[in-house]
Amino acid sequence: MRIALEARREASRAAILLAPLLATLATLVAGFVVFEALGKDPVAAFHAFFIRPLATRYGVGELLLKASPLMLIATGLAVGYRANVWNIGAEGQLTLGAIAGGGLALAAGDAQVPSALLLPAMIVAGALCGMAWAAIPAWLRTRFNANEILTSLMLVYVANLFLSWLIHGPWRDPDGYNFPQSKLFTDAALLPNLVSGTRLNAGLLIALAVVAIEWLFIRRSVWGFEMRVAGLAPAAAAYAGISSKRNVWLGMLAGGACAGIAGVNEAAGPIGQLLPTMSPGYGFAAIIVAFVGRLHPVGIVFASLLMSLLYLGGESAQVNLALPSAVTGLFQGTLLFFLLAADVLVNYRLRAVRARPAAR
Amino acid sequence: MSAAAIPPEVRMRPRLALRGITKAYPGVVANDRIDLDVLPGEIHAVLGENGAGKSTLMKIIYGVVKPDAGTMQWEGQAVRIASPAQARRLGLGMVFQHFSLFETLTVAENIALALDAAEAGSGLPAKIRDVSRRYGLTLDPARLVHAMSVGERQRVEIVRCLLQAPRVLIMDEPTSVLTPQAVLRLFDTLRRLADEGCSILYISHKLDEIRALCHRATVLRAGRVTGECDPRRETAAALARMMIGAELPHPRHRPPVAGAPALVVDGLDLRPDDPFGTTLRSVSLTLRAGEIVGIAGVSGNGQRELLAALSGERRVARRNAVVLCGTAAGRLGAAQRRSLGLAFVPEERLGRGAVPEMSLADNALLTARHRGLVSHGLIRADAARSRAAEIIASWNVKTAGPEAAARSLSGGNLQKFIVGREILQGPRVLIAAQPTWGVDVGASAQIRQALIDLRDAGVAVLVVSEELEELIETCDRLAVIAQGRLSPARPVAETNAEEIGLLMAGSAATPERTAAARRP
Ligand SMILES: Nc1ncnc2c1ncn2[C@@H]1O[C@H](COP(=O)(O)OP(=O)(O)OP(=O)(O)O)[C@@H](O)[C@H]1O
Numbered sequence: 001m002r003i004a005l006e007a008r009r010e011a012s013r014a015a016i017l018l019a020p021l022l023a024t025l026a027t028l029v030a031g032f033v034v035f036e037a038l039g040k041d042p043v044a045a046f047h048a049f050f051i052r053p054l055a056t057r058y059g060v061g062e063l064l065l066k067a068s069p070l071m072l073i074a075t076g077l078a079v080g081y082r083a084n085v086w087n088i089g090a091e092g093q094l095t096l097g098a099i100a101g102g103g104l105a106l107a108a109g110d111a112q113v114p115s116a117l118l119l120p121a122m123i124v125a126g127a128l129c130g131m132a133w134a135a136i137p138a139w140l141r142t143r144f145n146a147n148e149i150l151t152s153l154m155l156v157y158v159a160n161l162f163l164s165w166l167i168h169g170p171w172r173d174p175d176g177y178n179f180p181q182s183k184l185f186t187d188a189a190l191l192p193n194l195v196s197g198t199r200l201n202a203g204l205l206i207a208l209a210v211v212a213i214e215w216l217f218i219r220r221s222v223w224g225f226e227m228r229v230a231g232l233a234p235a236a237a238a239y240a241g242i243s244s245k246r247n248v249w250l251g252m253l254a255g256g257a258c259a260g261i262a263g264v265n266e267a268a269g270p271i272g273q274l275l276p277t278m279s280p281g282y283g284f285a286a287i288i289v290a291f292v293g294r295l296h297p298v299g300i301v302f303a304s305l306l307m308s309l310l311y312l313g314g315e316s317a318q319v320n321l322a323l324p325s326a327v328t329g330l331f332q333g334t335l336l337f338f339l340l341a342a343d344v345l346v347n348y349r350l351r352a353v354r355a356r357p358a359a360r
Numbered sequence: 361m362s363a364a365a366i367p368p369e370v371r372m373r374p375r376l377a378l379r380g381i382t383k384a385y386p387g388v389v390a391n392d393r394i395d396l397d398v399l400p401g402e403i404h405a406v407l408g409e410n411g412a413g414k415s416t417l418m419k420i421i422y423g424v425v426k427p428d429a430g431t432m433q434w435e436g437q438a439v440r441i442a443s444p445a446q447a448r449r450l451g452l453g454m455v456f457q458h459f460s461l462f463e464t465l466t467v468a469e470n471i472a473l474a475l476d477a478a479e480a481g482s483g484l485p486a487k488i489r490d491v492s493r494r495y496g497l498t499l500d501p502a503r504l505v506h507a508m509s510v511g512e513r514q515r516v517e518i519v520r521c522l523l524q525a526p527r528v529l530i531m532d533e534p535t536s537v538l539t540p541q542a543v544l545r546l547f548d549t550l551r552r553l554a555d556e557g558c559s560i561l562y563i564s565h566k567l568d569e570i571r572a573l574c575h576r577a578t579v580l581r582a583g584r585v586t587g588e589c590d591p592r593r594e595t596a597a598a599l600a601r602m603m604i605g606a607e608l609p610h611p612r613h614r615p616p617v618a619g620a621p622a623l624v625v626d627g628l629d630l631r632p633d634d635p636f637g638t639t640l641r642s643v644s645l646t647l648r649a650g651e652i653v654g655i656a657g658v659s660g661n662g663q664r665e666l667l668a669a670l671s672g673e674r675r676v677a678r679r680n681a682v683v684l685c686g687t688a689a690g691r692l693g694a695a696q697r698r699s700l701g702l703a704f705v706p707e708e709r710l711g712r713g714a715v716p717e718m719s720l721a722d723n724a725l726l727t728a729r730h731r732g733l734v735s736h737g738l739i740r741a742d743a744a745r746s747r748a749a750e751i752i753a754s755w756n757v758k759t760a761g762p763e764a765a766a767r768s769l770s771g772g773n774l775q776k777f778i779v780g781r782e783i784l785q786g787p788r789v790l791i792a793a794q795p796t797w798g799v800d801v802g803a804s805a806q807i808r809q810a811l812i813d814l815r816d817a818g819v820a821v822l823v824v825s826e827e828l829e830e831l832i833e834t835c836d837r838l839a840v841i842a843q844g845r846l847s848p849a850r851p852v853a854e855t856n857a858e859e860i861g862l863l864m865a866g867s868a869a870t871p872e873r874t875a876a877a878r879r880p
């Protein structure tokens with residue numbers, strides 16, 4: 001006897017929406033098993049992981065703070081993913097955005113540039129540099145048909161090494177006791193705080209605005225329509241004369257711009273300077289967020305909150321239970337794994353197949 | 361079903377008996393309390409207009425769709441068929457109207473997927489060649505499906521079923537894309553199968569075929585059984601009347617008033633994108649405003665490549681090889697050619713002519729993105745919806761409305777929608793591939809009439825089809841494509857079906873031979 005996958009007659013809408021919830025639930029169960037295996041009391045662990053981070057106003061602020069870049073990047077990536085343009089390199093585009101925005105902040109230095117001028121300039125510079133970094137795989141794909149998954153991913157490492165070189169070399173803070181870090185940004189180069197008593201800043205508003213724009217883009221614009229067609233039925237897109245090159249460019253540039261802005265927001269937000277590592281893997285986690293959110297703007301908002309909670313819970317578990325930091329990555333990976341599995345079950349069902357007598 | 365209607369010689373236990381089968385979709389009852397008996401060894405036609413519920417009924421029998429109510433008996437035993445796998449185990453085989461092949465796999469791999477592990481072993485390619493030769497369905501097991509035309513894909517589906525030696529074979533519009541000669545061969549096959557005791561459920565809109573082939577016919581209208589007859593004793597007109605409840609309109613034909621050349625193809629040479637495609641060799645054609653030119657030929661002789669080169673899905677290096685409305689268009693893309701006045705009905709309707717998952721309103725937008733449905737880069741959703749509603753109303757498309765997904769439409773209804781959409785663009789040149797494939801007699805007549813009306817309004821119309829009768833009925837001039845070469849177009853009056861049929865058939869076996877020769 002063996003287990004076989006069998007196509008369902010019709011994939012139900014409810015199942016499509018339930019799959020992310022089911023995956024979340026399964027992740028929790030898996031977490032339970034892991035905590036047990038590590039000899040931790042699962043109830044205490046769950047409390048540390050999911051309740052304690054949200055128990056304070058500061059904690060809720062942190063949740064939203066970490067959700068902002070995830071939301072922003074995932075929204076940008078979803079533009080391309082919907083048309084089968086697979087930008088995997090948001091982490092590198094984020095780094096380039098941070099370099100551009102941060103470079104501007106450092107250049108402004110103590111020159112008393114008003115915040116109303118400096119911050120928008122940093123954001124625009126970050127977006128442009130993120131786009132420029134994403135333009136490389138886009139060009140390679142449209143010109144040489146090079147797989148953008150590979151090229152965009154490889155460019156992540158190039159970007160991170162470039163940042164590392166800057167911080168260890170020309171941009172190192174001369175008064176920083178040789179630590180690899182830049183000077184601190186001046187107040188004019190920092191995003192305004194939203195809620196006192198938290199670190200939550202205006203980055204959240206930018207992310208929400210981008211989500212709204214994206215929603216308009218897919219629902220109302222022809223380009224968004226064309227990208228949906230290209231994702232659903234490539235032959236129909238070719239038949240209708242939809243430019244696949246434009247879709248690649250749009251998809252890559254949207255992802256690059258959003259990741260670049262997220263990089264500026266990190267530098268000008270919670271970090272306040274440039275460090276060799278600007279993100280705890282937001283660019284990669286956003287890929288999961290995009291899929292858990294079903295590439296839908298509203299879904300992405302919820303998924304980014306969930307992913308943010310996993311980050312916070314991981315930190316809290318490290319502090320309170322002395323669990324290794326890998327637990328965050330473990331939860332993220334488990335979530336994606338169960339989501340993909342649940343997706344298979346939306347379209348197929350498992351069936352036990354008995355070894356049957358020889359064929360007719 | 362009344363016992364009196366069954367001739368005594370076939371009054372035996374039905375192999376398959378349906379009672380009270382009902383299936384409702386949002387907005388339509390596709391099957392309404394249907395009773396049907398299929399006797400051993402009979403060829404049983406299921407007749408009905410587009411959207412009457414034929415495919416739905418077949419999918420229920422084959423376990424693809426679950427009925428809301430009703431029972432099924434197999435050899436006198438009550439059964440519930442929960443999946444195609446179970447249906448196959450019982451001895452049912454089905455050739456779908458919309459094919460279920462994986463494009464990235466070869467013919468043999470696709471067939472292996474449907475078989476038991478034991479049968480799908482290394483001997484499979486030989487078995488495939490054997491069956492396809494025996495039944496005259498030429499097929500190369502090593503070929504990739506994505507490069508095959510609709511007609512060739514259908515052969516794969518048929519051979520796949522025959523390999524399983526089914527006891528009831530369901531054929532949903534199997535002949536819509538076969539040549540007359542291939543249809544005759546298929547009929548021989550089916551008759552042989554029936555003589556061996558296999559029952560055949562046969563759906564077709566071609567009434568002459570049904571009269572020639574089938575022993576019994578059940579007529580569906582709007583999901584109900586409305587009649588039963590012996591098609592051998594009825595005329596085609598009588599069958600049509602049973603189906604649509606009215607007389608068939610006859611196309612009006614005025615003498616053509618051909619004007620200036622609208623589409624000129626000049627010495628077009630084109631290597632195919634894929635190794636199994638057909639190379640076009642100095643194809644030349646002049647299509648004038650106000651005439652209908654037909655291109656006849658067995659599928660796989662270069663139609664696919666020629667159509668892609670004309671539509672702009674494939675660009676041509678030499679600018680002047682394709683001249684559209686006076687503009688050298690060889691290097692223009694599909695969207696640019698459309699803005700020059702081209703409209704195109706492709707042969708695959710799901711996935712190319714329409715996006716299956718999208719609504720009809722969105723599909724109306726698909727090729728009309730620059731015609732009033734978009735302003736400042738934003739979609740005018742209301743305009744798209746009313747455009748879809750307009751097509752639905754004027755072409756009598758059976759659907760729940762503009763918000764229905766394209767894949768929920770029956771085959772013929774989707775075809776009407778696509779034809780309607782393209783005609784509504786107000787084209788100067790219309791290219792239609794297999795325009796009436798799978799469309800019922802009433803709607804076929806409507807589509808042919810629409811093509812003729814377009815011609816009379818001064819539009820240049822090019823029809824690529826394997827249906828000779830259709831071409832002869834609608835076209836002013838006819839050319840034949842064979843092995844990538846196009847014969848000069850001749851006035852229809854100066855040629856005849858036999859001559860063209862022979863030209864087409866003469867080339868039928870050759871592409872396969874060359875493909876086989878090319879393999880190492
Ligand atoms: N999945 C679905 N969702 C909604 N409606 C459906 C679905 N499948 C079929 N229908 C509707 O059921 C009706 C019957 O469809 P069916 O495909 O059985 O027609 P048919 O007789 O095979 O027509 P044709 O000759 O055009 O192939 C149609 O009105 C169709 O729109």
Ligand SMILES: [Mg+2]
Pocket residue numbers: 414415416457532770771772
């Ligand atoms: Mg049908």
